[in-house]
Amino acid sequence: MKFTKNIVIFFALMVVFSSCGDGWKNYISTEVDVEMGKSAQNQYDAIYANQILDEKENKELYNSINLIKERILKSGNVTHADDFKWDLKIINDTVLNAFCLPGGKIYVYTGLINYLDNEAQLAGVIGHEIAHADKRHSIDNMAKEMGLAALISLVFGDGSSLINIAQNLLGLKFSRDNEAQADEYSVNYLYNTVYDASEANGFFEKLEKDNQTQEVSEFLSTHPAPENRKQVMLEHWLKLGGKKGKKFEENYSRIKSLLPKNTEKSW
Numbered sequence: 001m002k003f004t005k006n007i008v009i010f011f012a013l014m015v016v017f018s019s020c021g022d023g024w025k026n027y028i029s030t031e032v033d034v035e036m037g038k039s040a041q042n043q044y045d046a047i048y049a050n051q052i053l054d055e056k057e058n059k060e061l062y063n064s065i066n067l068i069k070e071r072i073l074k075s076g077n078v079t080h081a082d083d084f085k086w087d088l089k090i091i092n093d094t095v096l097n098a099f100c101l102p103g104g105k106i107y108v109y110t111g112l113i114n115y116l117d118n119e120a121q122l123a124g125v126i127g128h129e130i131a132h133a134d135k136r137h138s139i140d141n142m143a144k145e146m147g148l149a150a151l152i153s154l155v156f157g158d159g160s161s162l163i164n165i166a167q168n169l170l171g172l173k174f175s176r177d178n179e180a181q182a183d184e185y186s187v188n189y190l191y192n193t194v195y196d197a198s199e200a201n202g203f204f205e206k207l208e209k210d211n212q213t214q215e216v217s218e219f220l221s222t223h224p225a226p227e228n229r230k231q232v233m234l235e236h237w238l239k240l241g242g243k244k245g246k247k248f249e250e251n252y253s254r255i256k257s258l259l260p261k262n263t264e265k266s267w
């Protein structure tokens, strides 16, 4: 990535930025997301080196989960479907979660796959994570944490300092607005696929019922409460027209049977 120093542009942008909320999106190239994502991906791949399922050894499992990702990317609602290289890796751990790094690097825990009841529910969570990357929420986060001036000066600096700072900021929680937008787009994406978009909130529905387990409590301590989110997503689905789609329950049982045996938990 080539960063150009241009003090005139910098001050011109300062004026633009001070007058519009997320106007930075028009000026900070998606290359920044891609570079940040690559750098973070290297770190996460090292952290989870012993837990990331090998793609060759788990071909059928990866094909099934990647198909969900591909269907969402082809929904026509993902702005950066072609700009990012959307990788997906499966981490063998009982954690009930998934995450996506800037530039489209998705990680899904086997615990989450095992916990859900159908493919549409998993598509809902993957859609939510894709939305975080597609709406560039990490950059939004950085702009808010550091202030726009500092962020822009980094982008127009030599690049290396941006990557370093990005590493520290990637661990930050997304704002409630970011989470709400990711929820909304998860429904939008699924609505334009074969999946039942009313199931996009299925994860939250299950969490609400099961809030006594330790893994669920951990999730709830770092994310906004599911109840309200579940309802908002359902209302959004109704607003879109309430069209029903497929849940692929049987196929999902097959997907779960492909998980490593140590993933199983007594929920």
Ligand SMILES: [Zn+2]
Residues within 6 Å of the ligand: 128, 132, 174, 179, 182
């Ligand atoms: Zn989220």
